Amino acid sequence: MRTDDDTVEVGRSEWLVFKRSSIHGTGAFARCPIPEGTAIIEYVGERISKAESLARCEQDNRYIFTLTAHEDLDGRTEENLARFINHGCAPNGEAELDQERIWIRALRDIAMGEEVTFNYGYDLDDYQEHPCRCGMPECVGFIVAEEFFEHVRQGNRLRSENG
Template identity: 40%
Template sequence: MVTVPDDLIEARGSVIHGRGVYARGFIAEGEVVMEYTGERIPLGEAVRREQLRQAREAAGETGDVVCDYLYILDDAWAIDGRGDGNVARLINHHCEPNCASDIWDDRVWIVASRDIEAGEELSFDYGYTFRDGLGHPCRCGAPSCVGYIVARHQRWRVRRWLRERDAAAVR
């Protein structure tokens, strides 16, 4: 698989979430940007690691130890992207992303979903379910953002939940 040259991307500070990945040059729609790499683990182990991460976060720990780098491949496997060298783990969620993730041959690839100009932060839709996404605030700032990292096709549920929550608070 041919990906964009490493010198076309860089990791640095992000207004979305601490650190992010940026294009240093033009990336054309359809180009493979990079692979999301890491330890391939059974889904049960991914659930255990996520519960540990949530406990650390609830205890007030900060930094990399409370960031979620698990990429669920299917109903049996996940990739824990916490390992060194996986710059793709720093790509932030965005409600109007410029990249998409795709799985080919049990490997995760980040692909430009539109032309990306130099200086733009790379992003993709993490695709969290309604239930899981409510535990992850979204800071992307997009006009269509609902405030939580939830897959595009489930954002209507967040909007409904917010309306019902706000109506109940008024009563």
């Protein structure tokens, strides 16, 4: 649903309401205070083989998570509301694999109305095609895993020095 009215919801779960985000597209917002450690929402999808996963990743499917040594999860399905959760460079949530299921868990107490984010954990492949607009003071400007932040910051400095 495309609308300019940011109060319009596209869905709800136990803890979250999904509506327009200033970060990107639709985002997930806390319906009530969420205590640290809460399993906020399950990231659901289709279980696929590693071969199928590779093929879909090559088609730029960015919703795939590792499940086991033999299977991955493709979250690009209508029923997976968690796919709307935006990336954040200093996120209040994290994706956690637990017994072959993926949950978005609260890293700290989250206030009612706050947008819930997690780090998408992207590697450096074509990272400059994935700018981040999370707006957090810690933002490195691109969607990458935290282990790559320093590398990306160095690249940002070089680019700014070279004009």
